[in-house]
Amino acid sequence: MRARTLPYGRQSVTDDDVRAVDAVLRGDWLTTGPAVDAFEAALRDVLGAPHTVAVSSGTAALHVACATLDLAPGDEVIVPSLTFAATANAVVYCGGTPVFAEVDRGTFCLDATDVERRITPRTRAIMTVHYAGLPAGLERLRARAREHDLPLIEDAAHALGAHADGARVGSGSQLATFSFHPVKHVTTGEGGAIATTSDVLARRMRRLRNHGLDTDIRMRERANTWRYEMVELGWNYRLTDIGAALGTVQLRRLDANLARRRQLARLYLSAFGEDEVVQAQRVDDVDAHAWHIFPILLGVERLRVDRDAFVRALRAERIGANVHYAAAHLQPYYRSRFGHREGELPITEDICSRLVTLPLYPAMTDADLDDVVAAVRKLIAWYRA
Numbered sequence: 001m002r003a004r005t006l007p008y009g010r011q012s013v014t015d016d017d018v019r020a021v022d023a024v025l026r027g028d029w030l031t032t033g034p035a036v037d038a039f040e041a042a043l044r045d046v047l048g049a050p051h052t053v054a055v056s057s058g059t060a061a062l063h064v065a066c067a068t069l070d071l072a073p074g075d076e077v078i079v080p081s082l083t084f085a086a087t088a089n090a091v092v093y094c095g096g097t098p099v100f101a102e103v104d105r106g107t108f109c110l111d112a113t114d115v116e117r118r119i120t121p122r123t124r125a126i127m128t129v130h131y132a133g134l135p136a137g138l139e140r141l142r143a144r145a146r147e148h149d150l151p152l153i154e155d156a157a158h159a160l161g162a163h164a165d166g167a168r169v170g171s172g173s174q175l176a177t178f179s180f181h182p183v184k185h186v187t188t189g190e191g192g193a194i195a196t197t198s199d200v201l202a203r204r205m206r207r208l209r210n211h212g213l214d215t216d217i218r219m220r221e222r223a224n225t226w227r228y229e230m231v232e233l234g235w236n237y238r239l240t241d242i243g244a245a246l247g248t249v250q251l252r253r254l255d256a257n258l259a260r261r262r263q264l265a266r267l268y269l270s271a272f273g274e275d276e277v278v279q280a281q282r283v284d285d286v287d288a289h290a291w292h293i294f295p296i297l298l299g300v301e302r303l304r305v306d307r308d309a310f311v312r313a314l315r316a317e318r319i320g321a322n323v324h325y326a327a328a329h330l331q332p333y334y335r336s337r338f339g340h341r342e343g344e345l346p347i348t349e350d351i352c353s354r355l356v357t358l359p360l361y362p363a364m365t366d367a368d369l370d371d372v373v374a375a376v377r378k379l380i381a382w383y384r385a
């Protein structure tokens with residue numbers, strides 16, 4: 001057995017990263033300043049996106065993106081339930097109602113056919129999540145959104161560096177949000193960003209991240225004026241220069257990071273390809289996927305234990321397995337506030353009862369991965385019904 005538990009994900013921080021942060025700490029700007037400008041430019045280059053707006057978290061990115069919808073009470077936004085609570089919460093922050101939709105059984109991504117069924121005269125937008133880093137079905141979701149004249153918001157927190165139809169996720173998006181939490185591909189400590197093709201939306205989101213003020217402090221300094229106008233209600237969602245400097249250096253390693261994640265994913269896929277108890281995500285192109293996590297579905301009907309007991313057993317083997325996610329619509333808040341119940345989303349609920357996330361991060365070695373595969377195989381043999 002391993003001496004120490006293998007985590008399911010972990011940041012990589014190098015001496016270059018430390019030096020970049022050190023330089024900011026010794027300079028004139030700690031909060032949003034030149035390092036944020038540089039980070040936004042580097043992110044634009046990496047994504048091929050016309051505009052990027054850096055904010056203080058992936059959640060803030062979702063909130064600001066949703067705020068551009070100008071929702072009224074009773075307005076609906078369609079979201080998958082197989083996601084982190086933050087996706088749906090952003091709709092609620094803006095006074096709207098999340099309408100939860102099913103995901104595809106193979107890709108675990110939002111099902112465009114189910115979305116179509118849930119569109120009503122109150123629908124104001126569709127939000128999708130590129131689950132685990134796979135932008136599956138994006139073209140079909142875009143087509144649904146276009147037909148109904150609805151904006152499509154992509155929660156791309158898992159999908160930095162992924163491709164859909166040959167283009168990088170975020171490059172041609174009306175609104176795509178990213179997270180720079182330490183467990184994601186690139187970190188700024190806490191941080192996030194929105195990529196958009198619209199200069200109108202970009203300008204508005206810059207305002208919303210800074211209290212709804214029409215100018216920021218550097219613009220006022222350049223114009224030699226103290227005057228500002230608050231033109232709408234915004235928030236303090238500014239990213240710090242400290243975090244941005246870290247993120248800019250981290251972005252330079254994104255391609256190497258993605259290459260290693262893809263190598264590890266290939267090893268997992270070949271290890272479990274023929275296994276009747278382990279179902280991996282259905283993926284057409286391993287290299288178009290960003291592999292934030294490696295989820296599997298357990299064939300619990302072939303086992304004497306449920307998923308939770310299996311995860312506990314993996315952890316006892318010092319494999320830091322995790323679960324992404326508990327269905328959002330069944331969280332106590334969504335049950336009591338919106339009256340959701342079991343049985344509403346049978347596909348999502350089935351998937352959520354069988355999902356296990358196996359460790360995957362760039363610094364993980366092939367030997368680490370062999371330990372994970374051996375532990376999963378050992379437990380399956382032990383618990384087989």
Ligand SMILES: *Cc1c(COP(=O)(O)O)cnc(C)c1O
Pocket residue numbers: 057058059060083084086087129155157158179180181190191192
């Ligand atoms: C991480 C994540 C978020 C939130 O990002 P934070 O930076 O932690 O606020 C939102 N949605 C999904 C799918 C995520 O994985």
